[in-house]
Amino acid sequence: MVFIFGFNFTEQTLVKRSLETFYGIGPKVSQRIMARFHIQxxxxxxxxxxxxxxxxxAELSEMKIExxxxxxxQDNIRRLKDMGTYRGRRHAMGLPVRGQRTRTQIATARRLNKIERGGSGRVQM
Known part of the structure; x- marks a missing residue:
């Protein structure tokens, strides 16, 4: 087991995959980190x-992740809700925020935004 930034990884795990397990690090950022340290x-x-x-x-500790x-x-979403913007209201209602279709395809958005709503069916503000 290899210990990287508070997480244990098995010896066979790819470095790219292990870096991408951290919240906030995707494929591009992991590639950039690997290139910086000359990792294949x-x-x-x-x-x-x-x-x-x-x-x-050390590199991961300097980044804003997890x-x-x-x-x-969450602070950005809370700020939008407090200001009463359109996006904040959409977040509060658990509806799509970025202009997606709601007439027929809303189930996925409701499922994904359920965490931010607080769990009950009523709108919380």
């Missing part, structure tokens, strides 16, 4: 040197 695209976590693992952990990023997103 198909490298496994078990083949990394200790110094490289320490460098990766709980800090989640908190920032």
């Amino acid at each position: 695209p198909w490298a496994k976590v078990g083949s990394l040197k200790n110094s490289t693992v320490m460098d990766l952990t 709980n800090d990023l989640r908190r920032e997103v």
